[in-house]
Amino acid sequence: MRKRILIVEDNQQVAEAIVLSLEQAGYTTCVCADGTTAIEQLKSNTFHLVIIDLLLPFTSGMNVIKWSKTEFPTLPIIVLSSIIEENIVTHTFLMGAFDYISKPFKPSDLLQSINKALQQKN
Amino acid sequence: MNTTKKRVILVEADLNAQLQFKAQFAKSEVEVTAFTSGMGAIQYIKQNGIPELLVLEEAAKPLGAVQTLNYLKDQIGFSAPVIVVANHIHSGLDKLRVQKIITRPYRNADIQFIKELLMLDAIIKNPSSQAYNLDYLMELADGDDTFIQESLKIFLTSVPAQVHALVESFEENRLEAVCQYAHAIKPSYEMLQSKRAANLCDTIAHYAQPQELPSLVKALKKEHETIEYALLQDFPELLNGKKCNN
Numbered sequence: 001m002r003k004r005i006l007i008v009e010d011n012q013q014v015a016e017a018i019v020l021s022l023e024q025a026g027y028t029t030c031v032c033a034d035g036t037t038a039i040e041q042l043k044s045n046t047f048h049l050v051i052i053d054l055l056l057p058f059t060s061g062m063n064v065i066k067w068s069k070t071e072f073p074t075l076p077i078i079v080l081s082s083i084i085e086e087n088i089v090t091h092t093f094l095m096g097a098f099d100y101i102s103k104p105f106k107p108s109d110l111l112q113s114i115n116k117a118l119q120q121k122n
Numbered sequence: 123m124n125t126t127k128k129r130v131i132l133v134e135a136d137l138n139a140q141l142q143f144k145a146q147f148a149k150s151e152v153e154v155t156a157f158t159s160g161m162g163a164i165q166y167i168k169q170n171g172i173p174e175l176l177v178l179e180e181a182a183k184p185l186g187a188v189q190t191l192n193y194l195k196d197q198i199g200f201s202a203p204v205i206v207v208a209n210h211i212h213s214g215l216d217k218l219r220v221q222k223i224i225t226r227p228y229r230n231a232d233i234q235f236i237k238e239l240l241m242l243d244a245i246i247k248n249p250s251s252q253a254y255n256l257d258y259l260m261e262l263a264d265g266d267d268t269f270i271q272e273s274l275k276i277f278l279t280s281v282p283a284q285v286h287a288l289v290e291s292f293e294e295n296r297l298e299a300v301c302q303y304a305h306a307i308k309p310s311y312e313m314l315q316s317k318r319a320a321n322l323c324d325t326i327a328h329y330a331q332p333q334e335l336p337s338l339v340k341a342l343k344k345e346h347e348t349i350e351y352a353l354l355q356d357f358p359e360l361l362n363g364k365k366c367n368n
Binding site for chain 2: 012055107
């Protein structure tokens with residue numbers, strides 16, 4: 001079964017790039033552009049992994065991570081953000097993020113991280 | 123004195139740390155003048171004018187970073203970017219409205235940040251010679267030309283509206299929105315490897331002082347127009363996908 005990945009990214013160009021990388025690698029993707037829609041998606045669908053930006057409209061990426069880790073503690077979350085402040089990166093790990101990848105991302109880094117996260121979950 | 127060099131004033135009591143900092147700029151167009159106390163720097167700035175950057179130790183003697191900065195602002199209208207060097211990050215630093223707070227030992231990322239900050243003037247004054255580069259998109263596309271076309275179309279349909287909204291927010295003095303737009307569009311410029319536009323977005327979003335915003339916003343708008351023009355020159359077929367903002 002193809003793994004389903006939720007992409008939460010408000011920059012459409014970046015979202016398209018992630019979709020391309022993931023679909024070429026055999027994943028099924030779903031994109032939403034804000035935190036509130038992401039939570040709705042997670043409530044109503046099954047995902048194997050989430051890729052999320054931090055600064056998002058309506059509900060921040062941090063809030064989505066916090067909510068997800070309460071509702072779906074084993075769901076791996078990879079943060080993809082252009083914020084590189086050490087304290088923010090550390091905070092996302094403390095909240096339970098599996099990995100933190102900075103933009104602009106390298107597809108190989110992202111795919112490697114996804115593989116590791118899914119392997120660890122299994 | 124070589125006036126073409128960027129002048130950086132460093133206030134750092136530790137002579138080893140001074141040397142370490144200076145070594146990072148030894149072969150660059152940056153002239154670092156170091157002082158062990160804030161008073162020395164104040165005197166120097168009074169006599170030689172405001173530098174391009176002040177790097178100030180949090181525990182600068184005898185006044186400390188906050189009072190030294192207040193003095194410089196009150197007495198000589200100091201307005202250049204400031205970086206504070208702290209022993210460790212703590213909540214008391216929040217009140218310092220400075221470009222960045224860094225810790226010792228100086229990390230490569232911090233030095234790179236300073237170098238980019240010092241290039242900012244050049245960014246504003248010199249629009250890009252090569253507006254964009256498709257290498258990153260080609261790497262992502264992995265041979266899929268349709269993806270590149272699609273990505274450029276998305277750029278031309280989404281980014282101009284956001285730049286327009288950023289400028290409008292600035293004109294209406296909604297500075298938080300200005301920062302949010304700048305942060306949101308930065309990755310689009312990164313994808314086109316437009317480093318100047320991405321740096322401008324980064325500075326507007328995270329580091330700029332309010333008084334620096336007019337020139338930065340103007341520079342970003344100009345840089346964007348250059349990129350958009352270059353894309354439409356090189357890919358006229360994309361005109362069909364571009365929405366009219368007027």
